[in-house]
Amino acid sequence: MKFRWHRRHWSEIIVKLLMYCSVGLVFASLAVILWTIVSKGLPALTWEMVSQTPKGGFYLGKEGGILNAILGSLYLAGGATLIAFVFSLPLALFLETYLGQSRWANWVRLSLDVLWGIPSIVYGAFGFILMLSLGMRASLLGGILTLALLELPIMVRAMDEVIRRMPYDLEQAALALGSTKWEVASRVVLRQMLSGIVTAILLAFGRGIGDAASVLFTAGYTDSIPTSLMRPAASLPLAVFFQLGTPFPQVQQRAYAAALILTVIVLVVSLGSRFLAAQVGKFSVK
């Protein structure tokens, strides 16, 4: 029973080492990113930054803030997530409840996966062409619709993966009481999977609010707060992009402040939804 080195022990150590390395890498990159935006952005992050729109000399480093981009991003991503959700949930439920593992379902899943992989600039270009043909200008509505298209496959597939984990016993239990398939889907599957669905929404929202390329042509950019769906809207990723591109250090610093604000929004939304998911998930059958 004396311990002797064996090949199995070595492989155990190597695998463990690899695991620690990848965990370390993930944490290190997160820390570096956070450190960069905090250290460079925090000095520029004043109350003025979050409460005012850009004034005359803003892009030269003078007074004003990025309230236009903060609100614009929230409108864009919020609207897009809402629209994507309205279509995603029924689609995901239908996929599982009615199509199941059939060939059709797998075709739908493959199409969604392809859509997921398409770069967002292509969505931007697609949305732009579509808007041109409809005679629309760059606007909040255009941005919302394009972002919704971008978010839809992410949300459906994330929900789908959650719903597929539904225990079959549970479905049977509901069917045994005389439920229709729709009652099973809407009252039981949904209840069971609610926390996972909240996570799917968050995932899509995070992707939507952070995306610059798809809103570049479709939502445009403006220094004023969006007041109408048909007017252009600013967004945080583009605020970062434009400000980082100027030669003035103060403006560049503001780009990092904008990035910091974006990160904080995503953080707050994810913490909030985690809390929500834990609340609604307490009835789930494990």
Place this chain on the structure above:
Amino acid sequence: MSNPHIQVCNLNAWYGSQPALKNINLAIPRQQITVIMGPSGCGKTTLLKTFNRFFELTEGARLEGQVLVDGENIYDRAIDETEVRKRIGLLAQRPTVLPMSIYENVAYGMYIHRMKKNAREYKDAVRHYLELAGLWDEVGKRLHDPATALSIGQQQRLCLARGLAVEPEIILGDEPTSALDPISSQHIEKKLLELKDRYTTVIVTHTLRQAKRLADYVVFMYMGEVVEAGPASQVFNHPQQERTQQYLAGMF
């Protein structure tokens, strides 16, 4: 048998090309406990599943013949399977509570079938069925806790209450105590015996002793066929078929 509750006529069933039930003819007596017994893989669960239209949920499942409940073929095209399942409740092998509170678990079935008129009636009914299943004393004060917080034995009684709440005439049990500890099993058996005057009960079991404790009427199956069926005293004490004798003697 006069006026049986369930009657099975020339029933054949297949999973893909694999035959599961071979020419079953059977009558299940009203308001008694019928126990279907037999070795693993003999088709007893399959037979039970044909009674509440669960058989068809398995992919590749195919069926010929008739299952008559009160003389009406439940495989008729005009039959609504959700109505069949409402009239014929199922107690599954493993208790599976719905992802809801204890109260909602019992109210769920009544709610989807719109069986009560107002909140008061739902509340009273939930209490009534929890009492009927012998669970009220344990959960009456925490109706709005998640049902998953209950012990597994309590969960099975909750499943019983939930099943009774949709007012079925027939209760099916697919080895309903096999996942439970001995005390919880006793609870369930006791309840089934108490309820047998009101409901026609069909239980699948592979424990002979449980069959002897519960059965009024016994069906013995082997290799997808019904070998012998009859009143419990007759089948247990004077089995007619050689296979039944061998099974009762514990030879397989």
